[in-house]
Amino acid sequence: MTLLAHLQAEMFVRRWKPNAVMAWMPRARQLIHRWPNTEKLARMGDFPANLKHFQKCDILVGNLPGISNRCMELGWTKPVVTVSNFTRKASASMSQLNIKRTSKNDFVIAASGRLAARKGFDVLLKALDRLKNCTLWLMGDGEEKARLDAIAAELGISQRVFLGVGSTSR
Template sequence: MKVLHFHFGKDGGAERFFVHLLNGFAERGVEQKVIIRPDRTWKPLIDGSVEVMESHFRTFSLDRLMLPLRVSALIRQWKPDCVFGWMPKGAKLVPANPEPLRLVRLGDYPTTLSKFRNIDTVVCNTPGIARHVREMGWKRGVEVISNFTSMERVAPFDRATLDTPRDAFLIASMGRFVPRKGFDVLVRALALRPDAYLWLIGNGEQEANLRDLASQLNVLERVRFLGWRKDPRPYVAASNCFAMASSHEPLGNVVLEAWAQSVPVVSTRSEGPAWFMRDGENGLLVDIGDHEGFAAGFARIEKEDGLAGKIIDGGLQTLQTTFSREAVVQAYLDLFASRATGAAGGNIKSPPAPRP
């Protein structure tokens, strides 16, 4: 099996999943070539068997003209079984060559189908995105294959290194510092929890605003801005609770990553978490923008006997039954092989839904 990937994302949960999936394919003997942006921090984490090429593929750049020609020549020479564009920008590079299976993988709701003109099958990571694509008028194949994350437990990072008391209630969160991620909500929640500390893993355009807000609320001394980390797991593992405050989150890879470290999660009722999380069973759910709800959730996890353990167990069970590495990798391999049987993209398929 040969697969050619195009991925022009930056740094985030979607990129971590991309690396996990590449490595999962490599373990199953899939030959892979990938084209990614230059200087990605996660490039060294890609399995050594994968051939990595780099290009910006930007508008008004020489790459914009030359890369499609290089890709067409590569397909003719290497003859991949599948050409796999990640997100709309990756889909634009998928050529019209009908011989390999041509896929796009979506982790968010598209606003247009125009970039998918050469695509045979759209792969969505949630049923909601798949329904949205169909409602937009997509007539070709749609598959739902969700994400997985590494289940490896890691040693927690030493809190003292970040000047955080060992006995403090520590909240962790991570992602790009953009408005829809809701980190300001967590800073406001922290102001209601004078005994707690907050570690924010990531970076982005809102960092200065978040620092200003923390200063205005007199909590800056209890917030740690950790920047982007190649491996955020030790920092998550060091926390008592993981928080995801997004107003829009199609899936929520970070929730899966927190569960894998046996850390309880408090999340908004955004699209993805509302699909696979059950309040009080595998996490706590609060309304979008509700900083008081987050503060109350943190207090429950800290003080309510048995609650943290219960939702940790529920999260691990959901991770194993709905988001297992083996099931996700096999679903993709079955899809790649389907071109040989002419069955690609027949129906919307979904992993088992979490128990209501």
């Protein structure tokens, strides 16, 4: 990190007087200083090998329980919390997947996630159009569901795509 970045972080905290500052990326934790009256948090998106670079932090936030547990195993004595950015478990019965339409000779491609444009599920549909003897189980829900249905219909592959199952659990 440059000296300018440190000076800017210092200036922002002095000017804005936030209650909390969070380092979202690993390198960003270098910009955390010992600001009084400001909680310093670091988001932990991976399992750390050590915690030597987080000593100025007041709280560590793991995005998985295992990451939070790892921080405690490494000797972290300050608060550790888990705030997951993953959806809750959902279950679906085989009848919900409508597998009766799947030929036993078909290769099944399964994908799941929130049906959002940035996920690129439309690319998966276009790839399926080029494959024979394949069925796609696309499990999820979201704002792109109707558009993905329309793409499958336009490509003539609707009979090989099972779209849906469940609801967005955000």
